[in-house]
Amino acid sequence: AMVLGGIFNAFPYTTYxxxxxxxxxxxxxxxxxxxxxxxxxxxxxxxxxxxAITTIIPKSVLGGAMLAMFGMVMAYGIKMLS
Known part of the structure; x- marks a missing residue:
């Protein structure tokens, strides 16, 4: 999958x-x-x-969604440490 990602100039296969x-x-x-x-x-x-319809989503909505997701990642990381 990583080789195909390089051939097609795409992202490599990884977890986020x-x-x-x-x-x-x-x-x-x-x-x-x-x-x-x-x-x-x-x-x-x-x-x-x-x-192109997805581009009309306001940046504040995307920012709120990102804030919630990254907050959950941070909370999960803290939960793993304790």
Missing amino acids: SQNVGLVQLTGVRNRVIIYTCGGMLIVLGFIPKIA
């Missing part, structure tokens, strides 16, 4: 800590839902007009 916060925040751990969302993102990648 934001996923831990997102799973903890939403409580969704079902693989079917994850696969469905992944498929929807792939479809959006092939239809740029529909994907």
